[in-house]
Amino acid sequence: MAEMTRRRGKVGYLLMIPAAVWLALFFVIPFYSLVATSLYDQAGSDFRGWEMTYAFGNYVDALQDYWQPLVRAIVYAAVATLICLVLGYVLAYAIAFKSGRWKTLLLVLVIAPFFTSFLLRTLSWQLILADDGWIVSIFQFLQILGDDGRLLATPFAVITGLAYNFLPFMVLPLFASIDKIDPRLIEASTDLYANPVAGFFKVTWPLSLPGVVSGTLLTFIPAAGDYINAQLLGSTNTRVIGGVIDGQFTDANNSAIAAALSMVLMIIIVAMVFFYVRRAGTEELL
Amino acid sequence: MSQQAEATAPTATDGSYDGLRLSQLTKQFVGFTAVQDLDLDVPRGSFFALLGPSGCGKTTTLRMVAGLEDPTSGTITLAGQDITKTKPYRRPVNTVFQNYALFPHLDIYENVAFGLRRRKSGEVEKQVDEMLALVELEPQRRKKPAQLSGGQQQRVALARALINKPEVLLLDEPLGALDLKLRRSMQIEIKRIQTEVGLTFVHVTHDQEEAMTMADTVAVMNKGIIEQLGAPTELYENPRSTFVANFLGQSNLIEGTITNRAADLATVDMHGIAVSIPMDRTHTDGDAGWVGIRPEKVLIGEEGAELDAPGNTIPGGVISDVSFVGVSTLYLVRMPWGQELAVFAQNTGRTRIFRVGEKVELSWRPEYAFLLDQAQDAHAGAQESDA
Numbered sequence: 281m282a283e284m285t286r287r288r289g290k291v292g293y294l295l296m297i298p299a300a301v302w303l304a305l306f307f308v309i310p311f312y313s314l315v316a317t318s319l320y321d322q323a324g325s326d327f328r329g330w331e332m333t334y335a336f337g338n339y340v341d342a343l344q345d346y347w348q349p350l351v352r353a354i355v356y357a358a359v360a361t362l363i364c365l366v367l368g369y370v371l372a373y374a375i376a377f378k379s380g381r382w383k384t385l386l387l388v389l390v391i392a393p394f395f396t397s398f399l400l401r402t403l404s405w406q407l408i409l410a411d412d413g414w415i416v417s418i419f420q421f422l423q424i425l426g427d428d429g430r431l432l433a434t435p436f437a438v439i440t441g442l443a444y445n446f447l448p449f450m451v452l453p454l455f456a457s458i459d460k461i462d463p464r465l466i467e468a469s470t471d472l473y474a475n476p477v478a479g480f481f482k483v484t485w486p487l488s489l490p491g492v493v494s495g496t497l498l499t500f501i502p503a504a505g506d507y508i509n510a511q512l513l514g515s516t517n518t519r520v521i522g523g524v525i526d527g528q529f530t531d532a533n534n535s536a537i538a539a540a541l542s543m544v545l546m547i548i549i550v551a552m553v554f555f556y557v558r559r560a561g562t563e564e565l566l
Numbered sequence: 567m568s569q570q571a572e573a574t575a576p577t578a579t580d581g582s583y584d585g586l587r588l589s590q591l592t593k594q595f596v597g598f599t600a601v602q603d604l605d606l607d608v609p610r611g612s613f614f615a616l617l618g619p620s621g622c623g624k625t626t627t628l629r630m631v632a633g634l635e636d637p638t639s640g641t642i643t644l645a646g647q648d649i650t651k652t653k654p655y656r657r658p659v660n661t662v663f664q665n666y667a668l669f670p671h672l673d674i675y676e677n678v679a680f681g682l683r684r685r686k687s688g689e690v691e692k693q694v695d696e697m698l699a700l701v702e703l704e705p706q707r708r709k710k711p712a713q714l715s716g717g718q719q720q721r722v723a724l725a726r727a728l729i730n731k732p733e734v735l736l737l738d739e740p741l742g743a744l745d746l747k748l749r750r751s752m753q754i755e756i757k758r759i760q761t762e763v764g765l766t767f768v769h770v771t772h773d774q775e776e777a778m779t780m781a782d783t784v785a786v787m788n789k790g791i792i793e794q795l796g797a798p799t800e801l802y803e804n805p806r807s808t809f810v811a812n813f814l815g816q817s818n819l820i821e822g823t824i825t826n827r828a829a830d831l832a833t834v835d836m837h838g839i840a841v842s843i844p845m846d847r848t849h850t851d852g853d854a855g856w857v858g859i860r861p862e863k864v865l866i867g868e869e870g871a872e873l874d875a876p877g878n879t880i881p882g883g884v885i886s887d888v889s890f891v892g893v894s895t896l897y898l899v900r901m902p903w904g905q906e907l908a909v910f911a912q913n914t915g916r917t918r919i920f921r922v923g924e925k926v927e928l929s930w931r932p933e934y935a936f937l938l939d940q941a942q943d944a945h946a947g948a949q950e951s952d953a
Contacts (some may be wrong), residue, residue: 302701376833417636462665462667464663464667465669465670467634467663467667468632468661468663468667468668468669469633469661469669469680470654470655471632471633471634471654471655471660471661471663471727472655472660472680472681472684472726472727472730473655473681473684473685473730474655474680474684475655476654477656478684482680482684483669486671487670487671
């Protein structure tokens with residue numbers, strides 16, 4: 281018996297090797313390299329070489345110079361995630377409970393945008409939100425926008441683009457969670473004097489929380505790092521941290537600052553996710 | 567104040583009846599009619615069972631009373647109030663669901679408190695404590711439903727509905743998921759609770775034994791209509807249709823022709839043998855009928871023996887099968903006209919156990935026989951009762 285347990289333990293470790301090698305190659309080593317780069321002397325360059333000086337000052341410089349794009353990225357991502365949550369919840373709820381035999385088709389349609397390229401889809405939003413486009417015209421007619429007001433190159437456009445591009449990442453986990461809810465539980469709540477609103481907040485919403493948590497994480501994390509939307513739909517005033525990192529790595533040739541900014545962004549996201557999951561209390565629901 | 571409101575309400579025409587009344591209730595789904603022109607009165611405080619095979623419309627009827635299904639036509643009145651169009655969350659009706667439908671994210675305490683909290687009822691804690699005591703689940707109050715056994719979950723479902731003191735408590739096959747032994751003890755438990763709280767219970771089941779042991783009135787439902795309604799003994803002893811005769815227990819149905827109808831006794835020619843049946847047990851107007859007799863009412867004896875049952879004696883049987891059960895023996899006896907009749911004989915020791923191939927004589931007292939309409943299918947309800 282003990283013999284067998286030990287053997288099984290050995291097999292378990294053996295089976296972990298491929299994944300461990302993979303993680304070491306593509307996570308541990310690059311991560312170590314990133315941390316190291318973030319501590320190089322900023323005076324270095326790809327041509328002259330980099331010198332390790334344990335320059336923790338890089339982090340101070342990075343935050344001092346670029347705290348605005350950092351905050352902007354997080355705010356944009358948060359607003360876009362919220363919009364995705366509202367739109368995505370309604371959509372996922374409708375697909376799960378009201379679509380009948382159209383369920384599969386609708387799910388395919390949710391991921392259908394992925395069949396075209398991310399860049400192309402974002403560029404199309406330039407046309408939709410263009411100054412002479414119909415949306416701007418309608419907004420101007422309704423006096424929501426001034427006569428020379430515009431949507432393109434504003435935070436509005438960036439957030440719209442983010443919400444659009446990351447909506448499927450919200451819908452799919454939400455659908456998976458809502459679809460699992462036994463409709464008889466909602467009937468039971470109705471039978472126990474819960475009107476539709478109370479029934480939603482006391483039964484449907486709490487039971488869909490795992491989907492809400494994974495959906496918001498899958499939307500917020502990539503949205504916070506994304507800079508394509510800010511670049512194509514925004515202006516210099518909507519520059520986000522991803523764009524700054526890109527610029528520092530390539531144009532400015534300042535890998536140290538770029539790496540420090542990447543570290544900061546990662547630490548902030550990990551801290552927020554940790555706090556969020558603890559607050560949502562989802563470990564109890566799993 | 568409330569009495570006045572009730573009297574002036576336009577729907578108070580049935581105000582005289584304080585129980586649950588279904589009038590001409592019909593439910594049509596696409597392609598079939600689940601419930602057809604159902605009229606039913608459930609007296610206040612009674613334990614009422616709707617019994618029938620699956621697909622007979624009993625669950626649909628229950629769901630209409632709960633408000634989870636809208637009737638196509640007809641009305642539902644409860645304690646004099648028309649509730650046909652009332653939203654389910656405003657009806658004084660609670661349901662114990664077949665699968666219990668306990669809220670998995672709430673603990674037992676919050677599951678039971680759910681209805682009280684929605685209605686902003688006072689003294690939630692005291693009421694929940696009392697209810698948990700009634701169903702003996704106090705130690706489990708902080709557990710989640712998934713941590714409980716089937717029987718415990720069943721009791722939570724019962725407590726969650728009962729705590730709201732509904733006008734009518736609906737039980738939708740509540741014991742279907744439990745094993746036989748647990749089901750028996752829960753039957754007694756639910757019956758005890760019903761007597762204790764004195765509420766009206768409407769119990770839907772396909773298990774005839776369950777319906778008969780628990781309910782004081784049973785309505786046998788088949789294909790969307792009620793076949794017969796009455797006390798369990800009445801239904802069993804004097805069924806009015808072949809469906810009831812076969813669905814509740816087992817019956818021998820033998821073809822016969824009515825030769826004479828006297829004031830209190832009908833005489834029937836049954837394959838050349840004259841048998842008599844009391845008129846109040848004769849449920850056909852035609853000349854032909856099914857003579858019905860329960861297997862345990864048939865006496866079996868040696869060929870030519872004097873049997874202790876004056877009246878109907880049928881000679882010429884041959885034993886074709888013997889199943890010894892212990893307390894009783896089940897015989898199949900082939901009659902001269904080819905039909906096999908079932909006979910239950912108690913193993914009292916007064917008669918010996920017959921063997922296959924032996925010739926026997928059957929007999930029964932006229933007051934145990936019944937006569938049914940021959941237009942009905944003799945096998946109606948026979949298979950479904952096993953389901």
